[in-house]
Amino acid sequence: MTKILHIDDDIELGEMLCEYLRGEGFEAEHCANPLEGLSRLADGNFQLVVLDVMMPQQNGLETLKQIRLQYNTPVLMLTARGDNIDRIVGLELGADDYVPKPCLPREIVARVRAILRRANDSGKNPKDALNLGPLEVQPAKRKVLLHGQEVELTSAEFNLLEVLASHAGQVVSKAMLSEQGLGRPLARFDRSIDVHLSSLRNKLGLHSEKLPLTLHTIRGQGYQLSLD
Known part of the structure; x- marks a missing residue:
């Protein structure tokens, strides 16, 4: 089963999104602290990370930098709607795609499937x-x-x-x-x-x-x- 790690300080959103992802057939885990998320990424075999930009302990862009120093795991960024700077910087730092917040869980799942489908197609064909x-x-x-x-x-x-x-x-x-x-x-x-x-x-x-x-x-x- 595909494992997804969601790093976001919004606990309510994290629990809701992970529950939705599980209903879509994924194994999902939420971390409210980015440093804890980096630790879990090192311990677990995750196929994709959903990462929020705005977090008080350490913002998502800095967290993305640290992820890219060690992993090629696909990263989907959650950015503030209309904040083009965060989106561009996130892509430049190695994010695979982004979804502006607020957003529907269905849209996040669609982007997750698109990223994973491209990665899996090469192995199957x-x-x-x-x-x-x-x-x-x-x-x-x-x-x-x-x-x-x-x-x-x-x-x-x-x-x-x-x-x-x-x-x-x-x-x-x-x-x-x-x-x-x-x-x-x-x-x-x-x-x-x-x-x-x-x-x-x-x-x-x-x-x-x-x-x-x-x-x-x-x-x-x-x-x-x-x-x-």
């Missing part, structure tokens, strides 16, 4: 490795190698790179990236993909003249990953 010069994407193992060295990516970053590598040399629209990479329709004014791809550029050195691989932004159309 093994695909051949995708090779683009010095870059190798291994969908079955969810690994990325650059010049033979593994590059640590978040779940969302890997998913988006897999879509781009599968369509190397072609322009891929943001709508297609959202559907196939994030598992949800593209929302108006959603900058998630832009932030994830900016992180990918940095991690893979796609801005370096030494790498014969470029991630082009095609204005008004989408993105294109191609060998130079």
